[in-house]
Amino acid sequence: MIKVGVVGMGIRGQLYAQTVQQNNYAKLQAVSDAYEPSLAAACERFGAKGYSHIEHMLEQEQLDVLIVATPDYLHKAPVLAAASKGVHILVEKPFSTSLEEAEIMYSAVQKSGIKCMVAFENRWNSPFVAVQEAIRQGEIGRVLTMNSRLNDTIYVPTKMLKWSQGSSPGWFLLPHSIDLALWFKGVKPVKVFAAGSKGKLAGMGIDTYDSIQAIISFEDGTHSSFTTSWVLPESMPMIYDFKYEIIGSDGALYVDLADQMVRQASSSYRHMHTLGTSINGQLGAAPNYMLNAFIDNVRLDTEPLASSADGLLNTRVVAAIHQSIKSGISIHIQ
Known part of the structure; x- marks a missing residue:
């Protein structure tokens, strides 16, 4: 045991x-x-x-x-x-x-x-597992570019997390998007350029970024874009909005986790969270x-x-993104 x-x-x-x-x-x-x-x-x-x-x-x-x-x-x-x-x-x-x-x-x-x-955890998330298998099988050819958008509602930094000022959407959300990109491509990232904006949360006394946009360049000469924020309105159908586009030389793959196949309409309208629904009391x-x-x-x-080496590389990339935001220049990843 x-x-x-x-x-x-x-x-x-x-x-x-x-x-x-x-x-x-x-x-x-x-x-x-x-x-x-x-x-x-x-x-x-x-x-x-x-x-x-x-x-x-x-x-x-x-x-x-x-x-x-x-x-x-x-x-x-x-x-x-x-x-x-x-x-x-x-x-x-x-x-x-x-x-x-x-x-x-x-x-x-x-x-x-x-x-x-x-x-x-998204390496165990069924839509992304299916994407990884399709890429591995060569169904879209060589991955040329990826575009990721991962946003949370403002509930997350203001109510769910008591410590959001010690983090950012870059640290809280981008590790998911970037890890998937590294997993899908299997190619070393070499450079990032990023911009971030503060305003809404800072005005509420939480000194952190509202949103971040980043472009990552890889050693095979390809580039991918990543957008993240955590200031969406709480009226959004779900607490998060995660979309991923992978464009290859012979095809493309699109993931939209906001569309989880069930929509509920009553006094309000929302998407029902179905991925991982417990069955017979078992968490899935x-x-x-x-x-x-x-x-x-x-x-x-x-x-x-997902090893400590993957974790270290991920931190290198996200740290470079924050450094690029502050410096206004591209940062090479060591």
Whole structure:
């Protein structure tokens, strides 16, 4: 039985804890959160031991896996603590919001020899899995360009996340879009140029970008565009709007996650979220498949689909995007 601990008992941490409890090969051993009410609620809900400090949890519990579901900018300490104990890690994206920290984390993971998966969950999201298979089979020829649009409603930075000022749509949303691009192409990114705008959120006392646009150049001479924002109105049919266009030499692929096949009309109009709908009480969304895959990686000694190397590269690209916004020039990716 794979013994699992979770640090960060917000929305994601609770989802991961529930997933572990449904896995036949894993046991939720302990949970950790610095905010006492969240910790107490998690302990009661999941019947697990609780710790205010991750270091204490790692000292007291013989964990096989630590899931890091802390806010974007608080991944370093738990990752380093787990790596020092030889505990395998699933860490939320982005790997880090600091390139310097990401490099330290990557080195610690490599030195320890543990398995580390970065939670690029869309690699387990059925529409994108189908796209990846079509590309792999050569159905659209060589990928020439990609255009991605991933937006959230303003509910996310103002109500859902208490820590959005420590992040940005670049750090919170772009890692998904960029990881998919790197997964689809399998070609190294070499340069980015980006622009970002502040206004609406800053006027609400949240000093972060409203939106970001970026162009990434790849070593094969192709380019792709990425747009992200988190200031859409709350009246949108869904909390997110994710569209992806992949144009190849022999065809094209189009993904629209806003259209999930069911629309509900009553006093208001919305798209019903159907991807990952629980069936017979079993969770079946991309994050659940991802975590179950990582538990299999640990118990079967196989390599994760989304590794710490993928996480480090992703952080390099997103960090370069933010640097380009501030400098107004193109940034080469090291």
